[in-house]
Amino acid sequence: MIDKKTEARLHVKSDVVAGPFLMLPLSQLARVRELLDRHALRYWVDSQAISLDGKPAKVVINFGRTGDAARIQAGPR
Numbered sequence: 521m522i523d524k525k526t527e528a529r530l531h532v533k534s535d536v537v538a539g540p541f542l543m544l545p546l547s548q549l550a551r552v553r554e555l556l557d558r559h560a561l562r563y564w565v566d567s568q569a570i571s572l573d574g575k576p577a578k579v580v581i582n583f584g585r586t587g588d589a590a591r592i593q594a595g596p597r
Contacts, residue, residue, distance in 0.1 A: 521543065524548060525576060526595050527563070530542060530548075530552075531582075533589070538582065539583075539585040539586065540576075540582075540589035541580050541581060542580070542581045542583075542592075543578050544575070544579060545576050545577070545578055546577040546578065552581065553581075556581070561583070562583065562587070564575075565580070565581050566579060566580040566581075569576065575591065583584065
């Protein structure tokens, strides 16, 4: 999936403490949640979106410390 504004591919990033996460435009949240739900991936969405310097709001999807960033990024097999 791509960021509709930048046309860059969305990447699951990893944090040593919190685990993998995905930051994406708030406008794409519903579509990404549909995909995650369809593939039964466990996640939660931060309760607040962040907008800096007048740019569109971004939201973070967290996959937890046990999430596998490479597997999530690769998608279903």
